[in-house]
Amino acid sequence: MKDAVDQLTPMGVMVLALLREGDMHPYEMVRLMRARRDDRLLTITNGTLYHTVARLQRAGLLDEVGVDREGNRPERTTYTLTDAGVDALVGWLRRELSRIDHPSDFRIALAEAHNLERDDVIESLRLRRNALVDAHASHRDGLAGARTKKVPEQVLVEFERQEVLLEAELRWLDSLLTRLEAAAFPWGPRAFENTDRYLAQRKAAQQ
Template identity: 75%
Template sequence: MKDTVDRLTPMGVMVLALLREADMHPYEMVRLMRARHDDRLITITNGTLYHTVARLQKAGLIDELGTDRDGNRPERTTYTLMDAGRDAVIAWVRRELPRVDRPAEFRVALAEAHNLERDDLRELLHERRAALFADHRTHYDGLHSSRAKGVPEQVMVEIERQEALLEAELRWLDSLLARLDADSIPWGPSAFSPSDRYLAQRKAAQQ
């Protein structure tokens, strides 16, 4: 499983996560990703997605259900998620959530964190908080020490920015953990209830 997870790209994780929702064809995947503005997180192109789908199938994480044609449209192959693919999504998200050295991967992991159960998510986020706190303390102490030594402010602006970003993320993370602890957010796969907007979005993507 580790080798499989290590080879997963953020695009691959998002494709597997889509197939956790339902069986679908690549064209629907692309439309859903764009409708959900997932291009904030990854670069979405038809070529990259089709290549990713082929790689996931070769790895045994997804499989073809069948091919159909609707009117004059090109043939569309529908894919389904295999058990190995379902496990790979969870393993990848669990690996990336606590890490503070891979910001791009963390954003994708956080976007897919709803695939985890509440207790699992809380544990991973507490691990992340400990790492963030240590990183923030290093930047904070470094800034104050440098200022005390008379280091010019103009050479410390990047450190200053990073310290501020780390402090802001710690505040946000504490807020999220408090809401998770208070059960004020419905969480986990079993807590998801398809809204009218979600169903309309899915229907539009299938056209």
């Protein structure tokens, strides 16, 4: 399972997460990703998505469940998520939520974190918090030391920015953890899949 997790790309993660919502064909995947503005997280092209689907199928993370055609439209192959695909998705999300050295992958993991159980998310984010505390302390102390040594401020602006961003993320993360630990905060894919908005979005993407 570790190899499958290591080989997953951000697009692969998005595809597996979509299939966890239900069986669908690549055309529907593309339309859903664009409707949900996932293009703010990664570049979405038909070619990249179809290539990703083929690679995930070869890896045994998804499988075909049927081919259909409506009217004069091209044939559409519908795919389903395998048990290995679920395991790879969950493993990747747990890993990337907890680490602070892959900021772009963290955005993907956070967008798809609802595919994990609440306790899994809390555990992974607490690991992330520990790493952020250490990184923030390192930047803060490094800046203080540099200023004591009269290092010119103009060469410290990037360190200063990073220290501020780390402090801000810690505040945001503490707020999120507080919400996650509250039973009143809905969590998980089942928390929204039957809403009118979700069902309408799925129907529109299937057209």
